[in-house]
Amino acid sequence: MKSLTEYMWFNTKKDKEFVNITDDVQKVVTKSKIKEGLVLVSAMHITAGVFVNDEEDGIKSDLMEWAEKLAPFRRDYKHHNTGESNADAHLKSVLFHHQVVLPVTDGRLDLGPWQQVFYAEFDGQRRKKLIIKIIGE
Amino acid sequence: MKSLTEYMWFNTKKDKEFVNITDDVQKVVTKSKIKEGLVLVSAMHITAGVFVNDEEDGIKSDLMEWAEKLAPFRRDYKHHNTGESNADAHLKSVLFHHQVVLPVTDGRLDLGPWQQVFYAEFDGQRRKKLIIKIIGE
Amino acid sequence: MKSLTEYMWFNTKKDKEFVNITDDVQKVVTKSKIKEGLVLVSAMHITAGVFVNDEEDGIKSDLMEWAEKLAPFRRDYKHHNTGESNADAHLKSVLFHHQVVLPVTDGRLDLGPWQQVFYAEFDGQRRKKLIIKIIGE
Numbered sequence: 001m002k003s004l005t006e007y008m009w010f011n012t013k014k015d016k017e018f019v020n021i022t023d024d025v026q027k028v029v030t031k032s033k034i035k036e037g038l039v040l041v042s043a044m045h046i047t048a049g050v051f052v053n054d055e056e057d058g059i060k061s062d063l064m065e066w067a068e069k070l071a072p073f074r075r076d077y078k079h080h081n082t083g084e085s086n087a088d089a090h091l092k093s094v095l096f097h098h099q100v101v102l103p104v105t106d107g108r109l110d111l112g113p114w115q116q117v118f119y120a121e122f123d124g125q126r127r128k129k130l131i132i133k134i135i136g137e
Numbered sequence: 138m139k140s141l142t143e144y145m146w147f148n149t150k151k152d153k154e155f156v157n158i159t160d161d162v163q164k165v166v167t168k169s170k171i172k173e174g175l176v177l178v179s180a181m182h183i184t185a186g187v188f189v190n191d192e193e194d195g196i197k198s199d200l201m202e203w204a205e206k207l208a209p210f211r212r213d214y215k216h217h218n219t220g221e222s223n224a225d226a227h228l229k230s231v232l233f234h235h236q237v238v239l240p241v242t243d244g245r246l247d248l249g250p251w252q253q254v255f256y257a258e259f260d261g262q263r264r265k266k267l268i269i270k271i272i273g274e
Numbered sequence: 275m276k277s278l279t280e281y282m283w284f285n286t287k288k289d290k291e292f293v294n295i296t297d298d299v300q301k302v303v304t305k306s307k308i309k310e311g312l313v314l315v316s317a318m319h320i321t322a323g324v325f326v327n328d329e330e331d332g333i334k335s336d337l338m339e340w341a342e343k344l345a346p347f348r349r350d351y352k353h354h355n356t357g358e359s360n361a362d363a364h365l366k367s368v369l370f371h372h373q374v375v376l377p378v379t380d381g382r383l384d385l386g387p388w389q390q391v392f393y394a395e396f397d398g399q400r401r402k403k404l405i406i407k408i409i410g411e
Contacts, residue, residue, distance in 0.1 A: 001138045001275045001410065001411045003310040003311070003410070003411070005310070005377065005379050005384070036140040036142070036272070037140070037272060038175065038177055038270070038272055038312065040312055040375055040377055042375075042376075042377060043386075044385065044386030044389065045386050045388070045389075046326065046327045046328045046386070046388050046389060051231055052183065052235055053183045053227055053230065053231065054183045054216075054227060056216060056219060057215075058214070058215035058216035058217070058218050058219055058224075059214075059215070059216040059224060059227050061215045062214045062215050062216050062224050062227070062228070063227070063228065063231065066208065066228050070207060070344060071340065077332070077333075077336045078331075078332035078333070078335045078336050079328075079330060079332035079333040079336050080332070081332050082330060082332055087332075087333060087336050090327055090328060090333050090336070090337070091336070091337065091340050093327065094325055094327065094337065094369075094370060095231075095232075095369075096231060097234050097371050098326055098374075099374065099375065100235075100236065101177055101179075101236065101238055101312075101375055102179075103142065103177055103179060103268050103270040105142050105270070110142070110268060110270070111181065112180075112181030112182050112183070112266060114182070114183050115181065115182075115183060129386060131377050131384060133312070133377040133379070133384070135272070135310070135311060135312060135409070135410060136138065136140070136272060137138045137140070138275045173277040173279070173409070174277070174409060175312065175314055175375075175407070175409055188368055189320065189372055190320045190364055190367065190368065191320045191353075191364060193353060193356060194352075195351070195352035195353035195354070195355050195356055195361075196351075196352070196353040196361060196364050198352045199351045199352050199353050199361050199364070199365070200364070200365065200368065203345065203365050207344060232368075232369075233368060234371050237372075237373065238314055238316075238373065238375055239316075240279065240314055240316060240405050240407040242279050242407070247279070247405060247407070248318065249317075249318030249319050249320070249403060251319070251320050252318065252319075252320060272409070273275065273277070273409060274275045274277070
């Protein structure tokens with residue numbers, strides 16, 4: 001069994017932003033020389049997510065609006081008694097899930113035609129980290 | 138390390154439908170001859186999901202109603218400016234998550250007594266694909 | 275490739291409760307002697323979840339309130355025609371997702387500074403089971 005672990009850093013311009021990282025993940029897969037395996041792509045923060053969907057501006061905007069509707073910013077979260085103001089980002093992280101596992105077949109991400117991998121920043125404008133870990137052979 | 142990759146195709150009669158695929162996944166596990174490992178079951182479309190829950194008609198109906206309540210069909214999603222009308226299916230895919238990873242122990246899916254694996258179609262009546270990939274030994 | 279499978283049992287005092295299991299998962303990783311791999315942490319019941327977030331009382335309370343808001347207890351779920359009364363716990367299990375996959379690097383859970391692993395009980399006060407399965411080398 002082979003494995004490779006790489007980290008990516010983000011510092012988004014906007015507070016909330018989706019970043020398409022499909023090519024970055026494929027680069028790690030290629031570098032690993034693993035032909036058959038699984039690659040975990042996982043946010044290392046509790047106010048971010050990782051998900052698979054469509055590289056289309058409309059749906060990305062719809063998804064962000066939907067996140068705000070289901071896990072809205074509010075002043076009165078109990079978490080804010082600590083001095084924080086980002087409880088909504090924690091909820092959004094759970095809603096979107098903080099990770100995906102992607103199949104690797106014949107050295108390539110084995111995705112459907114419209115599947116793209118996104119890092120979902122819900123509390124940005126600061127340095128945040130993500131792990132890409134592949135195992136296989 | 139051994140691996141096996143299989144694809145399943147769906148063309149559901151209804152636009153939205155849950156399909157129990159537990160036996161199909163077990164067949165891939167058996168065919169792989171892997172005794173200890175992990176199996177990824179992942180939709181290859183951005184308008185479908187995969188989840189684990191109960192084979193009981195009432196809860197399946199409740200789950201579909203809940204999906205519609207939290208990610209409703211609406212005409213005014215921005216995604217629909219592309220000519221599409223299925224933005225709600227994208228949101229439902231994120232809500233349910235598009236994949237699960239199942240443990241394989243002694244050659245069997247290591248599930249709890251009521252755990253069943255479902256393909257969740259949110260934009261059906263067309264050909265859709267799913268990947269089942271197992272790695273282990 | 276090496277693997278190790280362990281099971282944890284819960285019998286929470288409260289009907290709904292988050293239990294921090296980060297140390298328990300690390301113990302399985304250490305016991306496995308695996309240095310590089312992936313560990314699946316997965317509820318074996320359809321009324322429980324597993325998620326990664328913050329060990330902070332405020333946000334844990336916010337998360338439980340949010341679960342109740344998005345997947346509320348109601349008498350009139352169809353699942354309750356079976357005599358059950360826990361349909362909301364099924365919905366909450368899907369909302370939080372029933373599992374996570376954690377990276378293991380150099381024999382340690384490779385988590386961000388605030389990432390903690392929680393078992394999410396949504397229908398407690400009874401014996402429930404969780405699987406921790408690690409594969410790697």
